[in-house]
Amino acid sequence: RARLVGRVSMDMLSVDLRGVPHPRVGDEAVLWGQDPRVEEVAARAGTIPYELLCHAGRCLA
Template sequence: LIDGQPSRLIGRVSMDMLTVDLSELPAAGLGSRVELWGKTLLASDVAAHAGTIPYQLFCNLRRVPLLYSEG
């Protein structure tokens, strides 16, 4: 999700980066909030779509600062 709006990936994951299509989100750009998974987009759904399990997604995060919150 980009600023709470769904977007689609373009191409393949390259190293630890990915490219998203912002053509339907003209207000999005540098500084936009990006959610890979969370309350709206469940990790289990993302994992199922990728043909894996949530644990594998979490273990593959490397350089991303993690923000923990009670919720």
């Protein structure tokens, strides 16, 4: 797992990869799935899963 750094801005976010061994441009990043589940991410963000899924649908491909 990696921590977000700062706030989401212009549909972009920054991630602290210091704990990730050998990160490379193009590596897959999982926002939610089996671990962490969308419910956990929503709880940490102070919102509900539905809100995350609706907003992400416009930004992720």
